[in-house]
Amino acid sequence: MTRHIRHAALFCALLLLALLVNAARVQVLHAEDYETNPANRRAAIARYQQPRGDILVGGRPVTGSRDTGEHLRYERTYLDGPLYAPVTGFASQEYGTTLLEATEDAVLSGAAPVLAPLPLWNEFTRSRSAGGDVLTTIDPRAQQAAYEGLRGRKGAVAAVEPSTGRILALVSMPSYDPEPLSGNGAAAREAWARLNADPDRPMLNRAVQRTYPPGSTFKVVTTAAALDAGVVKGLDEPTRSPDPYLLPGTTTRLVNGAGKCGNATLRDAFVRSCNTVFAQLGVVTGLERMRRAAESFGFNDADLRIPFRVAPSTFDTTLDAAQLALSSIGQYNTRATPLQMATVAAAVASGGQVREPYLVERTMRAGGGTVSAAGSGAVRRAMLPATASRLRELMRGVVEDGTGGKAAIPGAVVGGKTGTAQHGLGNSGTPYAWFISWAQREDELEPKVAVAVVVEDAAGNRREISGGGTAAPVARAVMEAVLRSG
Structure with a gap:
């Protein structure tokens, strides 16, 4: 009898050993395979079992979470979705x-280790911290002023604080409501198909993801x-520039939309x-010095994050003299995002310094404690302080005596500075209307805001600098809003 018990005990021990070996095989050797298997919904169920943290604007949440009562329990909601979509992006179960929903996902979803009450706490307890806020x-x-100013048009606005680099407005039109994409059912799939089929590409963030010829x-x-x-x-010295200007090495004559440009x-x-004056100035300055200047403003930077990626603005570094002339007036291969051109205006406003x-x-944690805070960003010199002072004088002249009068406050x-950028086959497309600017109160020492506006479907005479009529009023509304709120 004792022998049979020993045999049974040995058999049970072997079974236990086999079970442990198999558990180790599953949990160690094949854990990654099971975790990434599309049939494994545990991670998704855990991810959506609690409300997501919020994205805040002016201290107020512009996102939320809705309890659906389903396996993927909480769906994302958005307050004023189209207004803030170029900032928040979307968070979809499908x-x-x-955008911010992606780059700050670890904090918002509660997965960031820094949110845990103790180091490795979540790993031991198999729990997830409450979602943090951004x-x-x-x-x-x-933001509201930029959105209302562009309503009904296609384009973008970016506004920054020159002294810090803080982005004050980021608007792209047409926009979209991210909320219908939040779930995983038929409604989300229909919204996704409709948005992707729209030729106006409402999910494209034109302020940071699209580059345009910046023109003037x-x-x-x-x-x-x-x-x-x-x-x-x-x-106030003559520039010894001809009108028209013969592009070097070609028979092509560059002309102006305005008169009295010869030797201006x-x-x-x-x-x-x-155009003739600045094309010649670019050629005389030379490719290397033009390249250095453009890159000091932020052109050709492929690594800019805000924290999501910004499409690089480009200034070609392999130009002949004729191409350099055209590039120096914002044509040929020169391309810029609205955020980049807002940074250019901010550099002028801040005495020649560029802040990322x-x-x-x-x-922040759900309870309000700070997880991380923005520190001093990278600062570089784009131009000499004396040059920045002269450029501020020139830009004031555009508003007080030139084509930018509609931006006056x-x-x-x-x-x-106004601008019209030609594009399309043979420059047949409606020119993009640009306006970049900065503003300060008369009783303050430094500008509070720098703005760039681009309008893709500007109306008006092609021979006129339409940025002053189409884009400048939008910039004015944004600058007024910042000056009032400050």
């Missing part, structure tokens, strides 16, 4: 995450390069936006 730098009044707004960069290089000595002074050329733009002020000092 299609993943974009406070943005967006000024709600500026790039003349700010060309002016900075020429002044720093000493190619032009003073604002830099001040007059800037106010009238004389950022969108997240701080991240009573009680404020405003500088701007």
Whole structure:
């Protein structure tokens, strides 16, 4: 009898050993295979078993969570979804995450280890911390002003605080409501198909994900390069520029949309936006100095994150003289995002310094404790302080005496630059209307805001600089909103 018991005990021990070996095989050797298996819904169920943290604008949540009572329990909701979609992006159970919902997902979903009460606590308890919150730098009044200004048009607005790099507004039109994408049912799939089929691409964030030829707004960069290089000595000296200008090495004559550009002074050329003057200035300044100037403003930077990726603005570094002339007036291969051109205006406003733009002020635990806070961003010199001072004077002239008059604000000092960018086969497309600017109160020492506006479907005479009529009023509304809220 004792022998049979021993045999039974040995058999049970072997079974237990086999069970342990198999458990080890499953949990160690094949754990990753099981975890990534599409049939395994445990991770998704755990992810959506609790409310997601919120994205805040001006201290107020613009996101939320709705309890569906299903296996994937909580769906994302959005307050003023189309207004803030270029900031938040979407969080979908079916299609993943974009923009801040993607880059801050670990905090928002509660998966970030830093949210745990103790190190490795979540690993031991197999739990997930409550989702944290993300406070943005967006000024709600500026965002609303930009959105209302662009309503009914296609384009984008970016506004930054020159002294810090804080992004105050980020608007892209047409926009969309992210909320219908939040779930995983037929409604989400229908919304996804409809948005992707829309030829106006409402889910494209034009403020940071699309680049445009900047047209005459790039003349700010060309002016900075020429002044720093000493190619032009003073604002009121003749530039010895012909009208029309024969592009070097070609038989092509570059002409102007405005008159009185032949041998114009830099001040007059800037106010009238004389193509011939700035094309020649770019050629005389030279490719290497133009490249250095453009890159010091942020062009050709493929690594910019705010924290989501910004499409690189480009200034071609392999140009002949004729191509350099066209690039110096914001044409040929020169391309820029609205955020990049807002940064150009901000550099002028801040005495020649460029501060990298950022969108997240701080991240917080559900109880309100700070997880991380934005520190001093990278600062680089785009131009000499004296050059920045001269450019502020020139940009003020555009608003006070030139094509940017619709950006003027009573009680404020405003500088701007209009631009029209040709595009399409044979320049047949409706020109993009640009306006970049900065503003400060008359009783304050430094500008509070720098703005870039691009309108893709601007109306008006193609021979006119339509940025002053189409884009400048939008910029004015945004600047007024910031000056009022500050």
